[in-house]
Amino acid sequence: MIAETVCSAVSAAGLGIAVVTAYRKRYLAAARIAAYSLIPVALVMTGVVGWAADTAFSPTAWxxxxxLGGSWALFATTRAVERRRGGTRQERKAARSAAREPVAPASSAPALRPTARPANRPAARGEASEDFSDIEAILKKHGI
Known part of the structure; x- marks a missing residue:
C-alpha cells in the first residue's frame, strides 16, 4: 500500500515537472519527462510493485x-583461474603437443642467401638509406 502511494506521488510530481517544461516551450523534453513519470504508475497497475515489495521482505527470496550471488562468484573465480592457467586441461594439452611439432619439417635449406645481409643487422657506415637521406637533406636545409 505504501509502495503504491509513493509511486503515485512520484508520477504526479513528474507530470507537474512536465507541465512546467511544456509551459517553457520545451515540448520534446516535456514529452520525455511525462513518459518517464508514467512508468511508476504503470508498474503499480501491472502488479510489479506489489511483487517487488513482497520479494523485498521475504527471507526465502533473500x-x-x-x-545466486554465490554461484556467480564461483563461476567468475573458476573462469579467472582458467584464464590464468591458459585454458582448460584439453586446451593446454593440445598447445603442448603443437609446440613439440616442428613448424616446417620439410624445409632444411636456409631462407637467406649466404651473401645477403640479415634484416636485423644495421647498415654499414658507408651505406646510406634513402629514407635517411631525405631526413638528412631536411636537417641540412634548416642548419641542424
Whole structure:
C-alpha cells in the first residue's frame, strides 16, 4: 500500500515537472519527462510493485539472491583461474603437443642467401638509406 502511494506521488510530481517544461516551450523534453513519470504508475497497475515489495521482505527470496550471488562468484573465480592457467586441461594439452611439432619439417635449406645481409643487422657506415637521406637533406636545409 505504501509502495503504491509513493509511486503515485512520484508520477504526479513528474507530470507537474512536465507541465512546467511544456509551459517553457520545451515540448520534446516535456514529452520525455511525462513518459518517464508514467512508468511508476504503470508498474503499480501491472502488479510489479506489489511483487517487488513482497520479494523485498521475504527471507526465502533473500536466501535465493545470496545463492545466486554465490554461484556467480564461483563461476567468475573458476573462469579467472582458467584464464590464468591458459585454458582448460584439453586446451593446454593440445598447445603442448603443437609446440613439440616442428613448424616446417620439410624445409632444411636456409631462407637467406649466404651473401645477403640479415634484416636485423644495421647498415654499414658507408651505406646510406634513402629514407635517411631525405631526413638528412631536411636537417641540412634548416642548419641542424
Amino acid at each position: 536466501a535465493g539472491f545470496i545463492l
